[in-house]
Amino acid sequence: MHSQDENPSPPVRTSKSLVVADRPASRRPAWCGLRARPGEVARARSFASSEVFGLPFDAYEIGLITSELVTNAVNAARALGAWPDRMSPISIRMIATDRYVHLAVTDPDHRPLAGADRGGRLAEYGRGLSIVDQLAAARWVTYDERSKTVHVLIAATGVILSPAELEKVGMPT
Structure with missing residues (x-):
């Protein structure tokens, strides 16, 4: 049996009818390496959804964006x-x-990203980036000689990001 002092609950502050648990304004960057297999999409979705637990984001939407990327x-x-199974050529940084x-997905193909929404609503492929663009505040791609990274910035509901915040995440202006 643990005393209350051994397992303290996080401090809670109350503001009118809203109760908010104290938590750090930001968490450390998280990273996950993935193999080039379709089954890794579910693992990535779970990773990203768990990273926003307790923050003001819809975990389903974060998971959906991650799945598409x-x-x-x-x-x-x-x-x-x-x-080979021992290699993880794809990475997620969050x-x-x-x-x-700020979600960044890197893959080993340095060629330009294909355009979004080719073929309309009934197309089997090409709609994913349109979904991402509807849910995210911004999306951009960076390239180097061996890879590309698709960056997505998702703002919390009601938040307008400042130019300093946009610069901090490396969004091109």
Whole structure:
């Protein structure tokens, strides 16, 4: 049996009818390496959803955005060839704060990202980035000679990000 002092609850402050548990304004960056297999999409979705637990974001939407980006990354990596199981050519980096989430998915295909929404509503492929663009505040891509990284910035409901915040996450202006 533990005394109350051994397992203290996080301090809670009350503001009128709203109760908010004290938590840090930002968490440490999180990272996850993924294999180039379709089954890794579910693992990525779970990783991203768990990173926003307790923050003012819809975990389902964060998971959906992650699923779309990781599906594209898996397809891009597989198009380059077969990858041994010991290799994780795809990575997710994520910084979650109480104001925004910066999600970055890197894959080993340095070619330009294909356009979004090719083929209309009934198309089997090409609608994922349109979904991401509807849910995110911003999306951009960075390239180097061996990879590309798709960045997504998701603002908390009612939050307008400052130019300093946008600069901090590396969003091009």
